Amino acid sequence: GEDAVTILLLQNAVYQANKTNKMVSKALDKNVTIVANKEDVEVRGIKNFISDKVKLIAYDEVVDLIFANDTIINM
Incomplete structure (x- = not known):
């Protein structure tokens, strides 16, 4: 499987x-999980603009x- x-x-x-x-949106439609750091979102004041499908984590x-995760790619 994938x-x-x-x-x-x-x-x-x-x-x-x-x-x-x-x-x-395209990534989420392909069942890619998108996670954002909650503190980074909050300090930038953009919580209300973040997609509901993006999980916020500490x-x-x-x-x-x-x-x-097995493989990490840092960009």
Whole structure:
């Protein structure tokens, strides 16, 4: 089967989780999980603009997510 893909957005990358971002919508439609760091979203004041399909997680959960995945690509 296909490998599950999770995209983790940190720091300024959380701006990509905006409801109007078509790339995010396309990824979500293909069953890609998109996760954004809650603290990074809140400090930028953009929580109301983030897609409801994007899961917000705390920094301690970020570490768990990274270690739970086989391959990490940092961009």
